[in-house]
Amino acid sequence: MLLFCSLSAVLGLVAEPPVEFTPKEQRRILQHSPVPAVPEDTTNAWSMDPDAAHLGQALFFDSGFSRNNQVSCATCHGPMIAWTDALPLATGLETGTRHSPSLLNAAHQRWFFWDGRADTLWSQAMHPIETVAEFDSTRIAYIRRIHDDTAYREAYESIFGPLPPMDDELRFPPGVRSDSPEWDELPAADRALVDRAFANCSKAIAAYEGRLRSVDSPFDTFVEGLREDDPGKLAALTPAQQRGLQLFVGEAGCRQCHSGPLFSDFEFHNIGIPTGHGGPPRDPGRFAGLKVVQNSPFSAHGPFSDDPNGSRARRTASVVQGQEHWGSFKTPTLRNIERTAPYMHQGQMGQLEDVLAFYNTLEDMQVQDHHQETVLQPLDLTEEQLADLAAFLRSLTSPLPSRSLMGPVDPRTGKPPAKQ
Ligand code: HEC
Ligand code: HEC
Structure with a gap:
């Protein structure tokens, strides 16, 4: 018995x-x-825009924006493993210092990155481009590529309006990083044009990320x-x-x-x-991350936010740095x-x-x-x-989102890209 x-x-x-x-x-x-359903992000006027999400999806999977043409967002946020990379420390052009988090349900977050140094999903997406260990590129080179590619250009301009004349290399030198003295020497109005287009592309990426629900x-x-x-x-x-x-x-x-x-x-x-x-x-x-987000021109209270006086903006402004951070x-x-x-x-x-x-x-x-x-x-x-x-x-553990969200697309239609 x-x-x-x-x-x-x-x-x-x-x-x-x-x-x-x-x-x-x-x-x-x-x-x-x-x-709950993904909340609308009032700092991103395109957060719920399907056309912006298609453009964002194309950008997300495109490795042509990195210095060696081999790294895309999906390198470290791979759809098959819940938008992560299975590595202890993320590796793009170099190995970084932190681990890649999953992007599933990311649109619900209040702060982004382990240290919260971004306060919106869209402003987060700007960081990897110029980070040496990730894309090691420049925002000028990034927008230039969108300008020069017919599909990207059409998609971008139909959503956000005309791109700056990025093929004028004297005005917009592609090799200049935004943390270099050469950048500071560019006319403020031209820097603002680049920053605006860069923020727009990031808002498109965020619109795509908002669909990664689980x-x-x-x-x-x-x-x-x-x-x-x-x-x-x-x-x-x-x-x-x-x-x-x-x-x-x-x-x-x-x-x-x-x-x-x-x-x-x-x-x-x-x-x-x-x-x-x-x-x-x-x-x-968090001790350092808080200062970064509070001083960033791309924060929720900055000039590129579509709701600079809203609750997100107020929250960022109101946190006081303390030793406990x-x-x-x-x-x-x-x-x-x-x-x-x-x-x-x-x-x-x-x-x-x-x-x-x-x-x-x-x-x-x-x-x-x-x-x-x-x-x-x-x-x-x-x-x-x-x-x-x-x-x-x-x-x-949930089923992964629809397969249609798991790979590259034509930025204009959101459909799988035509075979070359
Ligand atoms: C005081 C707040 C706090 C409590 C209580 C807490 N956690 Fe955590 N947990 C965290 C933080 C913060 C991290 C990330 C820490 C880091 O990376 O330095 C974390 C990380 C984790 C991770 C790793 C997640 C990842 O994606 O890397 C797991 C799993 C986890 N916690 C499970 C638990 C479980 C189970 C309990 C209860 C036994 C618990 N935690 C209690 C705050 C907490
Ligand atoms: C080289 C690997 C790598 C690449 C490429 C990369 N990421 Fe990340 N991502 C990370 C790491 C590592 C973190 C956490 C970094 C930190 O906290 O400092 C992160 C954090 C994030 C977060 C914040 C998630 C959260 O819960 O806070 C989002 C969203 C994100 N990445 C989206 C993107 C997008 C969009 C791109 C492309 C533009 C991208 N990532 C490119 C490695 C990468």
């Missing part, structure tokens, strides 16, 4: 007891689903089941996953930061994970976490189990002299509880 019982448990023949959630736990769980995970079905009291839908999570969920919203305290439908509070925390390079942390994280990073979303290894801002942790082991023991935690938040305590969970938590996190 005993033998029969354990054998059938192994074979899954005997149902495990169902998990009972208290009303408080249920309220907490309901806060994590569904993912919403229907087994967890979402389970939450529907809770709302509708539907046992069929509740069965979308295994008993182990339900026990993991209970830990997540309860004893393990994960929801303190990984809260809401994206499993992120969109804020910054220093959780003291060991650095990827050994030794003390060198990355100031040092070494803090944005709480990442946990949706699709199964597909986005390795983890953390430097890809320090290879597997979900490594992340959970860290939270469980806080071994090698980097405690800093600055005023660090100390909300984390070792969890001391059992092996079985850790396995349940991992099983729950794996229930946050």
Whole structure:
């Protein structure tokens, strides 16, 4: 009999007891689903424009904008792996210092990058072009290429109006980077023309990124089941996953930061994970990122924003830099976490189990002299509880968006490009 019982448990023949959630736990769980519709970004007048999204998709997959013609946005944000790259540190023309995050549901974020140094999705998209480790190009060369390519030019001009005369190389020298003294010597009006076109292209990319939604995970079905009291839908999570969920919203305290439908509070925390390079942390994280965004001409309150007095703009202006920002990073979303290894801002942790082991023991935690938040305590969970938590996190995986969003397109139509 005993033998029969354990054998059938192994074979899954005997149902495990169902998990009972208290009303408080249920309220907490309901806060994590569904993912709402993408909000309109008032700082980007084209955020919902389908033509802009087609142009943006073409730009996203085009490696012709990088110095060596080999790097596109998709190099580090590959559609087949949830718009990430599976590397600890991103590699474009060189290897960078941070890990590539997923772009799924990115339009819901409040701050962009691990340190939040961009406050809109569109202004984020301007950074990679001139970053040496990524495209290592210039904004002038970028707009020049759009100008010289019939398909791009037609698409751009039908959405945003005429491009500047970029083929005038004396006026718009393609090799000049915006962080060089030569750029400062160009007439302010010409710099503004380039910056405007550059911001427009980035707004088109953001319109495309807004379509990268990922919403229907087994967890979402389970939450529907809770709302509708539907046992069929509740069965979308295994008993182990339900026990993991209970830990997540309860004893393990994960929801303190990984809260809401994206499993992120969109804020910054220093959780003291060991650095990827050994030794003390060198990355100031939010401390530096906040100053960058507040001083950027492309911020939500800047001249290229379509809503410079709106709530995004006010939020950016109102944050005050403090010591607690040092070494803090944005709480990442946990949706699709199964597909986005390795983890953390430097890809320090290879597997979900490594992340959970860290939270469980806080071994090698980097405690800093600055005023660090100390909300984390070792969890001391059992092996079985850790396995349940991992099983729950794996229930946050959704089907990828439509295949039509996963590759290059003609910028005018959004259809796959005609074969040459
Ligand atoms: C060389 C690899 C690489 C390339 C190329 C690249 N990215 Fe990224 N991307 C990253 C890394 C790394 C980060 C995080 C960097 C940081 O926080 O400092 C990031 C961050 C982002 C974010 C912020 C996501 C978030 O949750 O905060 C968005 C959006 C994004 N990239 C879109 C793009 C777009 C659009 C392009 C093309 C114009 C692009 N990326 C090109 C590696 C890359
Ligand atoms: C105090 C806020 C806070 C709490 C509590 C917290 N996290 Fe995190 N979590 C973060 C931050 C911030 C990061 C990114 C840290 C970094 O890269 O330096 C992170 C990273 C992660 C990652 C890696 C995600 C990725 O894409 O790289 C996972 C997985 C994760 N947390 C799961 C959990 C789980 C499970 C719990 C509960 C046991 C938990 N977290 C508790 C703030 C928190």
